[in-house]
Amino acid sequence: MKTVKEGEVRKQEILMVARELFVTKGYEQTSVNDILKIVDIAKGTFYYYFASKEEVLAAIILDIVEEGAKRAERILKDKSVPLVNRIMMAIMAQSPEFEGSEEIRDEMHKVDNAKLEQLYTKAMLKRMTPLLETAVAEGVAADLFHLDYPRETIESILLLGHMLFDCNIMDWEMADYPAKIKGFLANMERMLGTGAGELEDFLQMFA
Amino acid sequence: MKTVKEGEVRKQEILMVARELFVTKGYEQTSVNDILKIVDIAKGTFYYYFASKEEVLAAIILDIVEEGAKRAERILKDKSVPLVNRIMMAIMAQSPEFEGSEEIRDEMHKVDNAKLEQLYTKAMLKRMTPLLETAVAEGVAADLFHLDYPRETIESILLLGHMLFDCNIMDWEMADYPAKIKGFLANMERMLGTGAGELEDFLQMFA
DNA sequence: TAAATCATCGACCGACGGTCGATGAGACGG
DNA sequence: CCGTCTCATCGACCGTCGGTCGATGATTTA
Numbered sequence: 001m002k003t004v005k006e007g008e009v010r011k012q013e014i015l016m017v018a019r020e021l022f023v024t025k026g027y028e029q030t031s032v033n034d035i036l037k038i039v040d041i042a043k044g045t046f047y048y049y050f051a052s053k054e055e056v057l058a059a060i061i062l063d064i065v066e067e068g069a070k071r072a073e074r075i076l077k078d079k080s081v082p083l084v085n086r087i088m089m090a091i092m093a094q095s096p097e098f099e100g101s102e103e104i105r106d107e108m109h110k111v112d113n114a115k116l117e118q119l120y121t122k123a124m125l126k127r128m129t130p131l132l133e134t135a136v137a138e139g140v141a142a143d144l145f146h147l148d149y150p151r152e153t154i155e156s157i158l159l160l161g162h163m164l165f166d167c168n169i170m171d172w173e174m175a176d177y178p179a180k181i182k183g184f185l186a187n188m189e190r191m192l193g194t195g196a197g198e199l200e201d202f203l204q205m206f207a
Numbered sequence: 208m209k210t211v212k213e214g215e216v217r218k219q220e221i222l223m224v225a226r227e228l229f230v231t232k233g234y235e236q237t238s239v240n241d242i243l244k245i246v247d248i249a250k251g252t253f254y255y256y257f258a259s260k261e262e263v264l265a266a267i268i269l270d271i272v273e274e275g276a277k278r279a280e281r282i283l284k285d286k287s288v289p290l291v292n293r294i295m296m297a298i299m300a301q302s303p304e305f306e307g308s309e310e311i312r313d314e315m316h317k318v319d320n321a322k323l324e325q326l327y328t329k330a331m332l333k334r335m336t337p338l339l340e341t342a343v344a345e346g347v348a349a350d351l352f353h354l355d356y357p358r359e360t361i362e363s364i365l366l367l368g369h370m371l372f373d374c375n376i377m378d379w380e381m382a383d384y385p386a387k388i389k390g391f392l393a394n395m396e397r398m399l400g401t402g403a404g405e406l407e408d409f410l411q412m413f414a
Numbered sequence: 415t416a417a418a419t420c421a422t423c424g425a426c427c428g429a430c431g432g433t434c435g436a437t438g439a440g441a442c443g444g
Numbered sequence: 445c446c447g448t449c450t451c452a453t454c455g456a457c458c459g460t461c462g463g464t465c466g467a468t469g470a471t472t473t474a
Contacts, residue, residue, distance in 0.1 A: 114321040152390025183359025
């Protein structure tokens with residue numbers, strides 16, 4: 001039988017299902033037919049809304065990045081919290097790691113999803129850098145940070161945070177994490193030019 | 208007609224052709240048939256030597272990483288050069304960027320090659336970190352560097368260098384590069400704990 | 415020279431991403 | 445109330461892909 005829905009509704013259905021599958025099974029490992037079966041539509045309908053499987057991926061990545069940026073923005077805006085805390089929390093909250101159930105997150109790390117990862121990294125940097133740039137500028141003005149290349153430093157911190165902890169490329173033992181996190185925080189302190197040890201308090205945030 | 212060759216020779220032929228194609232056209236965009244046509248063998252022969260297309264990719268990446276590591280090792284060994292210079296040169300020479308013709312390099316950046324990139328990054332970090340770890344330890348002993356997490360810091364520097372300058376994910380204007388390079392060197396100084404400005408001389412190395 | 419081993423062949427397979435012309439459903443004007 | 449028009453849906457079909465396999469040619473060994 002033919003079930004007709006308004007265009008935007010169908011589009012969102014496809015996006016929702018595809019996102020779930022791409023994240024849990026991997027982009028390459030998810031076939032268009034997998035999506036069709038769950039949304040319960042024919043192939044023609046899928047290609048009526050999207051020009052290609054890759055276009056769906058691009059749309060999903062935009063969504064994920066935007067959601068992360070919104071979470072970060074909300075945190076950054078709350079002036080009742082000390083600036084350093086806001087920045088740390090924004091960087092952490094931005095990560096899609098902190099969405100969804102624990103099971104999904106575990107699955108995510110097993111799957112090879114190079115294309116999704118690469119596109120996400122690119123889009124995330126583009127979206128997040130300006131947000132943190134204003135925050136860091138605030139810190140420089142308040143004499144909390146001392147650095148010459150704020151934009152480049154933010155890019156580096158975001159990139160490192162993502163590649164080291166979110167991305168699935170580092171296969172570390174659980175026992176390695178404390179050192180990795182301490183190292184990351186220590187280097188973050190040095191790059192931002194805070195007083196040494198000023199970021200150590202955030203160690204327990206990585207739990 | 209059937210042309211018989213010794214196993215290892217054929218294997219290297221396949222590897223050579225596949226590498227050229229993967230790097231210039233991209234891994235996904237290169238079909239096994241593309242390789243077959245150039246090596247001039249039948250499908251069965253390809254799968255007689257490799258279990259899958261992906262196995263060929265893995266072998267190629269191992270080769271590329273190993274070649275880079277060898278270049279780095281040679282440089283690191285030359286004690287007539289100041290340690291800091293050796294380290295900087297090793298990090299640069301390790302990159303596959305500095306192999307091959309300029310045209311191939313240009314093509315490389317246009318192609319989407321997420322899978323190759325991701326596997327390469329992982330393998331390169333694993334292979335290069337120990338090399339630089341001993342070099343940095345030498346620098347610490349000589350009071351040139353001052354840092355608490357040498358391994359983590361090296362990982363970060365390698366990762367940043369690769370992601371910012373070798374990988375194709377950052378689409379910068381030519382005009383952005385000076386700031387990006389200066390920023391990278393400044394952060395490297397801070398992470399390693401050298402005297403400020405000690406790495407500035409290496410700016411012209413990025414040409 | 416017969417047998418055993420190694421290397422090569424290409425027809426074939428199922429699954430994939432994507433195309434397209436036919437057709438159903440709902441809105442709207444007369 | 446019906447004809448028409450548009451939007452949404454359908455699924456058979458297509459070329460290509462990565463991968464399989466049994467047959468067979470070439471080479472080495474006994």
